[in-house]
Amino acid sequence: MRRPRAIVALVAIALSSLAAALLIGCGASASTSTSGKPVIVVTTPVLGAVVEQVVGEQADVQVLMPNGADPHEWRPSAQDVAALDHADLIVESGLDLESGLSTAIAQAHDDGVPVFAATDHVPVRHVGAGEGGSSSAADHQAGAADPHFWTDPLAMRQVVLALPAAVRSATGLDVQADAVAEAARLMRLDREVGAITATVPAGRHDIITGHESLGYFADRYGFRVIGAVTPSLSTGAEASASHVADLATAARAHQACVVFGEVGTPAPVTEAVASEAGARVVELSTHALPASGGYDAFITGIARAIADGLGQCA
Numbered sequence: 001m002r003r004p005r006a007i008v009a010l011v012a013i014a015l016s017s018l019a020a021a022l023l024i025g026c027g028a029s030a031s032t033s034t035s036g037k038p039v040i041v042v043t044t045p046v047l048g049a050v051v052e053q054v055v056g057e058q059a060d061v062q063v064l065m066p067n068g069a070d071p072h073e074w075r076p077s078a079q080d081v082a083a084l085d086h087a088d089l090i091v092e093s094g095l096d097l098e099s100g101l102s103t104a105i106a107q108a109h110d111d112g113v114p115v116f117a118a119t120d121h122v123p124v125r126h127v128g129a130g131e132g133g134s135s136s137a138a139d140h141q142a143g144a145a146d147p148h149f150w151t152d153p154l155a156m157r158q159v160v161l162a163l164p165a166a167v168r169s170a171t172g173l174d175v176q177a178d179a180v181a182e183a184a185r186l187m188r189l190d191r192e193v194g195a196i197t198a199t200v201p202a203g204r205h206d207i208i209t210g211h212e213s214l215g216y217f218a219d220r221y222g223f224r225v226i227g228a229v230t231p232s233l234s235t236g237a238e239a240s241a242s243h244v245a246d247l248a249t250a251a252r253a254h255q256a257c258v259v260f261g262e263v264g265t266p267a268p269v270t271e272a273v274a275s276e277a278g279a280r281v282v283e284l285s286t287h288a289l290p291a292s293g294g295y296d297a298f299i300t301g302i303a304r305a306i307a308d309g310l311g312q313c314a
């Protein structure tokens with residue numbers, strides 16, 4: 001017996017409609033873990049690496065920014081905004097580091113997604129009076145809060161110890177034991193970084209960076225940031241010709257033989273400062289993970305690059 005063609009067609013239409021409805025349903029919850037695990041969306045790769053260490057396989061950790069992106073300037077796609085809105089927990093650095101994400105994170109928070117800001121859990125460093133030098137950047141006035149906490153492993157440890165309560169409240173998961181183990185690892189890492197930076201010769205601890213990104217690192221390991229090519233806590237500000245000249249003068253006065261370049265700082269300006277100061281440029285990866293390795297490789301990489309660079313000064 002042959003089925004009437006009309007019925008076959010109707011069944012086909014009904015099935016395709018059902019398939020389309022299922023696809024739309026999947027699309028609407030695209031950021032939900034396919035494994036059924038709770039989803040934790042982290043803004044930056046460096047912070048994401050540490051969150052992954054703590055939660056392990058228990059949650060699906062999604063990092064929004066591609067490794068190597070400038071977090072100060074990065075803007076989310078519609079898909080990224082949807083991922084934030086569907087997260088069980090958002091983990092951000094805070095203090096306006098992710099300025100391009102602030103509206104999307106605030107919206108997700110308004111929609112009921114809990115937000116854990118790492119910088120709520122560290123002793124925040126502030127720009128000291130007079131540190132701004134010739135800077136006119138709004139975020140570099142005395143008292144401005146510095147978001148670059150991740151350059152200090154012990155500040156990161158504070159974040160790790162605060163994370164379990166937020167994870168438990170948002171997802172019901174218990175990651176306390178993993179956090180305690182990670183915190184102990186960060187204590188050992190701090191000693192390792194201390195040993196690397198201890199090799200820097202006496203009197204060579206004044207450093208110049210791309211933007212003011214290493215204040216926490218400097219405070220922890222006995223360095224002093226005497227200036228930045230982009231005189232700002234973010235990368236958006238511009239260096240004037242007079243700032244370049246002032247910085248070169250400061251470099252010579254402090255016998256700083258290296259200018260540390262980094263993401264978001266125009267290479268020609270970094271080169272100009274180095275050239276005027278008779279210094280070399282050494283690139284630092286202050287906002288991105290190394291090609292292989294996590295937070296340990298990240299922070300020891302910075303320490304080695306600084307120690308090697310300063311160690312070669314005459």
Ligand SMILES: [Zn+2]
Pocket residue numbers: 072148211212213233234235287
């Ligand atoms: Zn920065």
